[in-house]
Amino acid sequence: MKIIINGQPLEVEAKRLDQAMTELGFAEQRVATALNGEFVPQRDWPKTALSAGDALEVLAPMQGG
């Protein structure tokens, strides 16, 4: 199915968020996620189902003031 990851449409085979994070190579990275604007803690990734058109934000540490 096609989902939007960090603003970019992408085709994924995953049905759940934990599978998507593995598929995208983020599983071992220091990142946090929000799905359709709602924060999803890492412990909830396995029980979070994905639907076509979902908007996923994957954020990582960045310089800041």
Place this chain on the structure above:
Amino acid sequence: MVSFYGTEITSRLLLGTALYPSPQVLADAVKASETQIVTVSLRREGGPEGAGQSFWQLIKGLGVKVLPNTAGCHTVKEAVTTANMAREVFETNWIKLELIAQNDSLCPDVVALVEAARILSDEGFNVFPYCTEDLSVAERLLRAGCEVLMPWGAPIGTGLGLNNLYGLEAMCAHFDDVPLIIDAGIGVPSHAARAMEMGFDAVLLNTAVAKAGDPVVMAQAFAKALEAGRMGYEAEPMLPNQMAAPSTPVLGKAVF
């Protein structure tokens, strides 16, 4: 020594990590500043080998405490979501809460700020609110659960210093038992020294060091200015007079 949410800090400088010419200069400036707290942020990660991972390794290696921010957030929902994501990524309850009203002034939206501060405090966050010098807003932030206040000196990135001396002095007088940090607007070390002499507990700055010709030397300069300013405050400055008063004794002066 100053304490933020139970953490005692010896350095009175909180340093931002953005805008440095290179990661090495950032690391050198952090060391030269002797800061124990650096601010960080969250942005979209580009991929498994994204820039965020190497930046995180760099910060971890510095051995300092991190204060994540909600920079760029304009709504309560954006700020609360960002704070939750930051807590997971950086493994800290500390959050520098920025809620911006306008992009040209980067002025805090103080109404939304109080609401977000209440939500986050209730969720166990230790909120460092980027606010103005308005005393009534500050009161509301404390009632919302904040134990630290961070009024701006001047708008972010301007380097204009302490724009409203009367308002900031009033804040120091009114909240003498609350840790107060000047956040934003500091341009040169004398601004930081002035904030210390007024009784502020610490200063948070970024651009003044990162955009200096020599960020590492400027970081050292700020460390010295903060130390001097704090010593001046603790030594209890003289009261200013409107009229001149001779320092050399008049008694015994020759009469010609």
